[in-house]
Amino acid sequence: DSGVTQTPKHLITATGQRVTLRCSPRSGDLSVYWYQQSLDQGLQFLIQYYNGEERAKGNILERFSAQQFPDLHSELNLSSLELGDSALYFCASSLYTGGAGETQYFGPGTRLLVL
Amino acid sequence: QKEVEQDPGPLSVPEGAIVSLNCTYSNSAFQYFMWYRQYSRKGPELLMYTYSSGNKEDGRFTAQVDKSSKYISLFIRDSQPSDSATYLCAMSLYNNNDMRFGAGTRLTVKP
Numbered sequence: 513d514s515g516v517t518q519t520p521k522h523l524i525t526a527t528g529q530r531v532t533l534r535c536s537p538r539s540g541d542l543s544v545y546w547y548q549q550s551l552d553q554g555l556q557f558l559i560q561y562y563n564g565e566e567r568a569k570g571n572i573l574e575r576f577s578a579q580q581f582p583d584l585h586s587e588l589n590l591s592s593l594e595l596g597d598s599a600l601y602f603c604a605s606s607l608y609t610g611g612a613g614e615t616q617y618f619g620p621g622t623r624l625l626v627l
Numbered sequence: 628q629k630e631v632e633q634d635p636g637p638l639s640v641p642e643g644a645i646v647s648l649n650c651t652y653s654n655s656a657f658q659y660f661m662w663y664r665q666y667s668r669k670g671p672e673l674l675m676y677t678y679s680s681g682n683k684e685d686g687r688f689t690a691q692v693d694k695s696s697k698y699i700s701l702f703i704r705d706s707q708p709s710d711s712a713t714y715l716c717a718m719s720l721y722n723n724n725d726m727r728f729g730a731g732t733r734l735t736v737k738p
Contacts, residue, residue, distance in 0.1 A: 514670060514672065545723065560724045567724065602670050602671070609722075611721075611723070613659065613676060617672075618671050620670050
């Protein structure tokens with residue numbers, strides 16, 4: 513168990529809808545990362561928050577947004593969902609800003625299915 | 628061409644075999660190289676981390692980086708059924724937030 517929790521584990525929704533995925537980092541970790549894992553694109557970095565502030569953006573669509581709250585948990589909001597958004601969404605956390613070599617701990621993921 | 632290429636397998640070996648997993652990459656600026664292990668229905672977990680070229684050993688696992696060939700490898704000695712998982716290579720320029728992942732190789736170790 514990595515200490516990172518994600519809810520819900522599974523989510524089934526329809527195209528055009530909006531969903532919110534939640535992540536609680538390991539105790540003491542200040543950075544939260546969001547990743548998308550799909551069969552065709554593999555594991556892709558979406559966005560990183562550090563101590564409440566956005567730190568880095570990856571391949572995140574404009575329809576997607578995230579935030580990190582004062583208690584350091586994070587939410588990923590996905591809107592105007594399309595079939596292609598069906599994927600596993602992972603949250604990871606690390607102790608500080610995520611410099612090279614700083615271990616990231618991944619949560620168990622949320623499996624999203626858009627019908 | 629993808630930035631990181633990894634044969635997705637699947638790869639099936641008998642228990643006790645030596646396993647070799649490989650990735651190639653195109654961006655010569657990558658400096659940090661990682662291997663993650665992902666069990667079915669779980670998140671990836673960091674297995675090995677290497678900076679620049681060279682070898683690193685940790686128990687039954689050895690990671691090799693050849694920057695001149697843009698090629699990295701993970702060797703698993705005396706493989707066990709518990710090693711059955713998908714292995715993802717990853718590499719970055721500077722930080723965790725610029726990592727590029729391979730597609731993952733699915734490994735099965737048969738008792």
